Amino acid sequence: MNLTGIILTSALYIALLFFIGGVIGRLIIYSEVSTANGTHSLKRRPLFFSRMSSIFSELFLLKRLMKANPLLWVGEWLFHISFAFVLLRHLRYFIEPAPAWLFDFDVFGIISGFMLFSSLVFILAVKMFIERAYFSSYNFSLLALLVFISVTGLLMNMILKTDLVEIKFFAMGIATFTPQSLPVSSIFFTHFFSFIIFILLLPSHIFTAPITILEAFRRDEDIKTIMHDEKK
């Protein structure tokens, strides 16, 4: 094993620890529930299974975004889907032996890689040239970094071929806490290093959006009962 491999593997662990620490910190803040807040007196209606399809479309189809901005929704939805598939495709580096379905999925995974890049560029273009009312430099940095990571990933796959066996060894080293040598490839180094930066920049509250989306769905249901008798 080489020193760069150890340093980069450790850097990833540290980045992940920071992220997980941040998530735990958030959970602590959320758990300190106030008793003094006398404002949420509405009776809540339970979420029935019959509403599951609606809940699914709220979360999976990002319905609120679709209503707010259909153009951006196209980019965001493709981004989320393709990102999930790209991550799924990366699983084969961390599992030994990798299940056969992961290899069957390979072509689709590559298509997702292109889709990821295209959707990110599309989102950036919409944000930069069409929706210019509000600009978050933080969001822009994250998007730009994701574009860079996807470009380096595609380059590795299509042009600057990198030894997959070396990558697998390195990835398995990460997964089993036994750091291995970094593959001899500057494009892989760039890809991996950018990913560490991404983890460091990733907000620890990234998982809160589904909670608020679900709550908004319940709120839209509950509002019908505030001033109206429920139909029997």
Add this chain to the structure above:
Amino acid sequence: MKKNNSFTKDLSAQQRIEIDACTQCGECLKCCPVQEVTGKPKISPPEKMRMFREFIKATDGMKSRLFGQSEIDKELLEDFTKAVYECTVCGACGEACTVGIHTQRLWPMLRREMVKRGLGPLGVQTKMQEVITNTGNPYNKPASERFSPWFPAHVSVEEKAEIAYYAGCTGVYEAQPMVKGDVLILGASGVPFTMLPPEDEVCCGFPLFITGQHDMLEGLVKRLVDAYAVRGVKTLVCSCPCCVNIMARDWPAFYGKELPFKIRHISQFTIDALNSGALRFKRELNERLIYHDPCYLSRGVGVIEEPRSVLRSIPGVELVEFERHGMDSRCCGSGGAARKVFHDNAIAMGRLAIDEAVAKKADRLILACPACYAKVNEAMSDHDKKIKITDIMELAAEMIDCGER
């Protein structure tokens, strides 16, 4: 253990999550009325979220827990205070929010944090508690003038009844044609109703709630609820959307238990009376009407169809809609108790409503909120576009021909 200067101590878990969930996408800016008239992204919803997150980080973040809380930039606190009080709390940003943050409820809670730190409220809002304590209303008007200038002499009020009417401070002091219309409709329906004497019909608490001044709320709510309970009230009818909102949503929490009566908006009472035949429109109105949804009635408590049904029941009426209506309605400028402090913003917003109503070739702009009524009328003076402005119950009473107009 939470320290005293924690910024999250009095927020619910859901509200803490909401503050984090903002993705800073900026979609809300497109429907924020304050943005429409000021064009200042620095006071926009995502900026308020960003600033408040800084406060939480300084007092409740992991670093502050391990190494002690850090000083918060005073300028940032003042910027936030101005931004959160310049907001009309209409909740349009929450309706447009891509992650569904309930801003109509969140902003008042964040205002409360500023009140706790002595930074809020602003301007005339600071005198509100004292004025309500002294006079029972936020307008510093004597109780003797609450009903007498407008109350129709021929309408009788019972000592006890299952239906009670709460007129509300803004209606009685700033939008008298509206409350007069309410009472005429109630009287014409033939349903016995009761009211509290003027000195007992105190503020519902909404102006205090919305400006983050919550200390007096419990006392006001208990006083009102108990007074209605003694009169045997089963349904409390009110026309002011702000009053209706706090009554339906927050009174039970401040009262400490479920209310002994239902809360209903006057448009709900009216459509029921029309459907049952207790009321009937006798006149025809061959006009094109445009109805403006009050934020706290539509987004607040979901009363959207009933006012429209009342208007459609008037023979001859053609009803047109604003581009943004129902749950997406645009604030008229008087929300959030901001109209008395950020007067120019409120006037500019009111004129947007007038301009659109005129552009839609409406003969009359129909309002259903006393604050909207007062502000949009004010916005029209010195404005180049004119339209007839009428409250929905004022119009309904006229069409029913209640004997006095």
